Amino acid sequence: MKSLFILAACIVTTCLGVTARDVNNIKPRIIVSTDIGGTDPDDNQSMTHFLMYNSQFDIEGIISSASYGPGSKEEILRMIDIYEADYEKLKKHDKDLLTPQELRKLCKQGRHGLASYKGYDDKTEGSECIVECARRSSDRPLWILVWGTLEDVAQALHDAPDIKDNIRVYWIGGPNKKWGVNSYAYIAENFPDLWFIENNAAYRGFISDNNVHDKYNTGYYDAAIKGAGQLGKDFKNYYKGIVKMGDTPSLLYMMDGDPNNPFKECWGGSFENIYESPRTVFNHIPTVKDTVAVYSVMELMFKGPVLDASEKGKKYFTMRVDKQDWDGVYLGDGTYAVRYSPKAPAVLTFTTQSNIKELNGLSGTFVVSGAWPGKPTKLGYKLGDHWYSDKQAPELFDGPWQGVKTVSKWRNEVLDDWAERWEWLSE
Known part of the structure; x- marks a missing residue:
């Protein structure tokens, strides 16, 4: 009976996030571009999750792209300081976690302020990081996970268009598209063949329902996080501990084990081709x-x-x-x-x-x-074969939000998995 249970568990877990990638033992190369410290503290929540799972990725950069609001690299460094207080406890269970000093060396300052109408302006430490990493010789693409606007990505592509075939972008759009419409328009018009996931609504599947008072929504902090180290203490500062990690699906997508297939179901959502961005x-x-x-x-x-x-x-x-x-x-x-x-x-x-x-x-x-x-639309941006976005099937909507159920269906499993890591800090 025990052997049958183990076999069943293996079958189940390979369909989920973390363990599927472990089978292939290949970490995705990533850069995270975040507007942390800006107008929405959900980035702080997603940064906490990222730091606690950083061993899942081959991280090449963490960029402060605070195109709207007062965010800066210093806010990323502050979060790493909090992680440092819990690092030894976390490492007892995950020996591959990066040290705080290793993480600090990866932090870069990106653009402050939105791009002009043309969609780009001047290079930044962040955009140069993208160019440098994208030009490294590798048999793996460089994934850029964008939690804010696309300013530093657009700048990098403008300055070094040769990197286009070396990078892949998973972007949390929606409100970020509103703010960064100029940089988006520049990319869509000039790099339509870019490998690009435009998540405008599906990410909402990872935001708590404030009307549901259970351990996966308004009760998650008390059930899983309260008393769990300095990271747990700090988490209470953002939305009073209620999970609103709209950027986290980008990380979950990379943890699935096969990010090159946007059509499959996974923790970070599933997507479909779009061949025109309406204009x-x-x-x-x-x-x-x-x-x-x-x-x-x-x-x-x-x-x-x-x-x-x-x-x-x-x-x-x-x-x-x-x-x-x-x-x-x-x-x-x-x-x-x-x-x-x-x-x-x-x-x-x-x-x-x-x-x-x-x-x-x-x-x-x-x-x-x-x-x-x-x-x-008559003047829409014509896109190539590798531009993907939220699924349009009516049954996948949640209210007005398209494709949400491709993410929300996994939410409880993700939070259960994360709760295990919070337990490490409660020992």
């Missing part, structure tokens, strides 16, 4: 008769005075939509433009402010549909 250009003021797909790229073009060519790319107006402001720039020939990517289905109204009278006080409304990528 709509408005040369008129949109109304409720105008509909764009959720997560799509919108460009609003306005006419104004013709300025000197040296003014191209400079900010001349602000568009306010959904209580947030977006920079509009001069493109030349009297044309001014702003990009936007809606993060959720809605009916949205925008207004503009400018010192240029033709651009001041404009207002319009548009409808955001719930389907991604939705219907083909």
Whole structure:
């Protein structure tokens, strides 16, 4: 009976995350790009998980890409300091965990602030790290797991387009796409053949349901984390310990054992090809008769005075939509433009402010549909064979969120696995 149990356990665990990769004994090469310390502390929660499982990866860089908000490399280093306090206990059970000093050497500072309309600006320590690592000789691709915007990835591709075939990107999009729409547009337009997973909604399957009071949702902290070392103590500082690790599916996907197959079911979700990223250009003021797909790229073009060519790319107006402001720039020939990517289905109204009278006080409304990528668009970005995104099957939605159940179906198993590591710190 015992031998049968062991056999059954092996069959089950090879379908899950951690043990499947151990069979092949091949660690994926990864760089993590995070906006930790910015406006959403979920990155701190995901960083805690990452540090506790760092032996699962061949880590080549940890980049602070705080394109929106005050985050910096120092926040990553602060998290490593907390990890250091628990390192000896963790290492008793996982001898392959990196030392705190090894982790600190991997930390790099990426871009502060969002990229300009063209999608890139100046190289950073983070973008140079991507280029350097991508150019290393290896029979394994370099995976870049992006928890924020794509600014440093776009900069690296601009500076070193030869790295395109050496890298693969798993991006937590959605709201990050809204903030980093310019860098996304640059990549989609200029590198459509990039190997790219665009997770706009499925990641939500790893966010706790605040209305469910069990050990996997609002009760997880008390059931698994409370009293577990300094990492456990610190975890309480983020959402009062309620798990909202929207970036963690990128790590779980790499822990599965076969990240080169985005179609299979695994802890980090499963995906399908998309061959167009929708893009709509408005040369008129949109109304409720105008509909764009959720997560799509919108460009609003306005006419104004013709300025000197040296003014191209400079900010001349602000568009306010959904209580947030977006920079509009001069493109030349009297044309001014702003990009936007809606993060959720809605009916949205925008207004503009400018010192240029033709651009001041404009207002319009548009409808955001719930389907991604939705219907083909005349000016959409045509993508290659290795661009993947959330599955569209209706039964995989959770409310308005597409593909969520490809992640949420594994959530309890992942949290049970993590609870075992928290127990190491409670001994």
